Amino acid sequence: MSRYSRHIQLAEIGADGQQKISTAKVLVVGAGGLGCPVLQYLTAAGVGTLGIIDFDVVEESNLQRQVLFGTSSLGMNKAIAAKIRLKDLNPTITINAYSEKLTAENAMTICALYDIIVDGSDTIATRYLINDAAILSGKPVVYGAIYKFEGQVAVFNYKEGPTYRCLFPTPPKTGAVANCAEIGVLGVLPGIIGCMQASEVLKMIVGLPGVLSGKLLCYHSQTGQTTLLSIPKLNHEFNAALIQSGRLLNDYELSCENFITDISTVDALQKRNAIFIDVREYGETPDLNFPNNKQIPLSELEHRLVEFETKAIYIIYCASGIRSLKAIERLQHRFDHRFYNLKEGAIALQEQLKIHHE
Amino acid sequence: MKLNIKYFGLLAEITQCSEETLSFSKETVADLLAELFQKYPDLQSKDFQVAHQQEIVAKQTKITHPEIALLPPFSGG
Numbered sequence: 505m506s507r508y509s510r511h512i513q514l515a516e517i518g519a520d521g522q523q524k525i526s527t528a529k530v531l532v533v534g535a536g537g538l539g540c541p542v543l544q545y546l547t548a549a550g551v552g553t554l555g556i557i558d559f560d561v562v563e564e565s566n567l568q569r570q571v572l573f574g575t576s577s578l579g580m581n582k583a584i585a586a587k588i589r590l591k592d593l594n595p596t597i598t599i600n601a602y603s604e605k606l607t608a609e610n611a612m613t614i615c616a617l618y619d620i621i622v623d624g625s626d627t628i629a630t631r632y633l634i635n636d637a638a639i640l641s642g643k644p645v646v647y648g649a650i651y652k653f654e655g656q657v658a659v660f661n662y663k664e665g666p667t668y669r670c671l672f673p674t675p676p677k678t679g680a681v682a683n684c685a686e687i688g689v690l691g692v693l694p695g696i697i698g699c700m701q702a703s704e705v706l707k708m709i710v711g712l713p714g715v716l717s718g719k720l721l722c723y724h725s726q727t728g729q730t731t732l733l734s735i736p737k738l739n740h741e742f743n744a745a746l747i748q749s750g751r752l753l754n755d756y757e758l759s760c761e762n763f764i765t766d767i768s769t770v771d772a773l774q775k776r777n778a779i780f781i782d783v784r785e786y787g788e789t790p791d792l793n794f795p796n797n798k799q800i801p802l803s804e805l806e807h808r809l810v811e812f813e814t815k816a817i818y819i820i821y822c823a824s825g826i827r828s829l830k831a832i833e834r835l836q837h838r839f840d841h842r843f844y845n846l847k848e849g850a851i852a853l854q855e856q857l858k859i860h861h862e
Numbered sequence: 863m864k865l866n867i868k869y870f871g872l873l874a875e876i877t878q879c880s881e882e883t884l885s886f887s888k889e890t891v892a893d894l895l896a897e898l899f900q901k902y903p904d905l906q907s908k909d910f911q912v913a914h915q916q917e918i919v920a921k922q923t924k925i926t927h928p929e930i931a932l933l934p935p936f937s938g939g
Contacts (some may be wrong), residue, residue: 537938676935
């Protein structure tokens with residue numbers, strides 16, 4: 505046990521604490537900027553079982569901050585590449601690599617195998633999925649998220665404490681949040697935030713006081729300022745409904761991030777050869793008739809999928825942009841084509857068509 | 863009352879500052895947001911939460927303390 509002697513020497517951890525660490529099971533979602541330091545420190549600490557889930561492969565642009573990977577990892581799945589490196593760091597622990605995406609289908613099965621879930625994901629949709637899976641399986645989540653030079657850390661759903669939905673009750677509007685791939689990030693920042701997450705994991709395992717439950721720690725690497733905010737427990741209704749249904753939602757990707765691309769009427773009419781699909785029901789006004797426009801009511805969509813076989817750019821619209829989102833969610837499951845959501849709806853389209861023809 | 867308002871993440875890019883002091887004579891968080899939307903129209907299209915005295919609060923909360931923070935969700939990992 506000399507490997508862990510510096511932990512054991514701490515009165516607050518001791519042999520008992522180290523024993524708890526060696527039997528703990530922790531799932532790390534995302535082996536990216538946050539996941540790498542979390543995995544590195546939890547492996548070194550001797551966490552008995554670590555799960556790593558990531559569907560992505562290591563790219564050269566990851567190496568600036570994802571410190572488990574080297575040039576020899578390029579092109580490999582991140583979960584598998586991380587496991588190889590971690591096995592060398594500490595061969596005494598069990599590491600399960602899942603080279604797949606965490607989805608509403610697999611989340612409950614995988615989460616059931618672990619005591620604590622670490623959120624090192626990089627999309628808002630996955631963050632809500634992790635939150636809800638944690639509520640349903642009764643596991644705490646150690647949340648971390650970054651933006652350029654700033655990071656956030658919190659512990660959710662710990663001993664009935666607040667959840668991510670208490671902080672941000674509903675997913676943000678499309679395109680309102682960007683990820684590192686789009687905007688850049690200071691390489692060391694996820695290292696700092698990920699280490700804070702690893703620290704929270706160990707505090708919970710050992711039973712140390714001061715877990716960041718119900719608190720959001722905001723860190724700014726340029727000013728060195730940390731701000732600690734309290735998160736009240738909210739949204740009992742949502743959690744109650746979720747627990748009562750006993751299952752995850754099926755639309756985590758819907759309207760999160762840029763998964764569905766909104767388009768304005770002006771831009772839509774400038775897309776050459778785009779096919780406009782009206783998913784309103786028959787008889788809804790205004791009645792629109794123009795080239796490349798076709799009505800496929802949402803209620804008939806399931807039976808008329810064959811009409812989308814042609815590879816093309818599709819612009820989907822309804823009255824207000826809600827049914828069109830549902831249609832796109834269904835279509836994206838089936839086809840690789842580019843689907844745009846005309847968020848302004850049929851009336852705006854009618855007006856723009858008049859201008860367009862003048 | 864003089865308020866000290868902190869802006870996090872992309873909100874600081876809209877306001878061009880991470881912190882500022884503003885005079886406020888109305889009542890609630892919603893009143894303050896209406897004033898901020900006048901000053902920074904681009905804030906309106908963003909999602910964020912408001913902290914008052916280091917606690918995330920609802921929009922109808924009465925402002926009694928000078929420390930305010932505007933906090934958007936981060937997605938990066």
